[in-house]
Amino acid sequence: MKELWRLIQQNVGVDADGIPGPKTAQALMKKLDIQPPAHTWPSQAEVRSGNSMFGRAGDERSLTNIRLPYVMRIAWEPERTVSTMRCHKMVAEPLTRIFQAALDHYGMEKIREMGLDLYGGCFNDRAIIGGKATSMHAWGIAVDMDPDRNGLNVHSPHAVFSRPDYAAFWEIVEAEGAVSLGRARDYDWMHFQFATL
Structure with a gap:
């Protein structure tokens, strides 16, 4: 073979x-x-093996910066803003489409009101919180948003992103094949990723 x-x-x-x-x-x-095939992403296990389309964790050569369709506030320092996001090259277009579709659907005023502009991070070469496995963030294929109100151990209905007015946002995310940990497992509602569970 x-x-x-x-x-x-x-x-x-x-x-x-x-x-x-x-x-x-x-x-x-x-x-x-x-x-x-459109919207076919590998599993977390495949990503962690290093043999998926995403390559190795932390590989700077696989990363790119996308220009966001709207300015985001840094969640822990909301007076600071970002207009770009560092992510894996293979998810650059789907991510751009997600945020553009959210802007088209909600409008900027509603996005700000809902916290869909509170950026919690994308690429970060690290292990998962409280564990040893490599985080999907280490490949730049996961995004965190509004972490203060959608924490790792905050479940529905307390997680803001679990509320009905966020359903359209999650449908936009899922239309690109990305996975919301909140919708799939009812934890870490801030997080969505381009890898299946």
């Missing part, structure tokens, strides 16, 4: 080590003019 992968890798122009990986898959798809 390794020899087969070596031949494929030589044919698509990536380092031939005989081990299937994201570079080989992307190069092969490009050569065969195959578009990746």
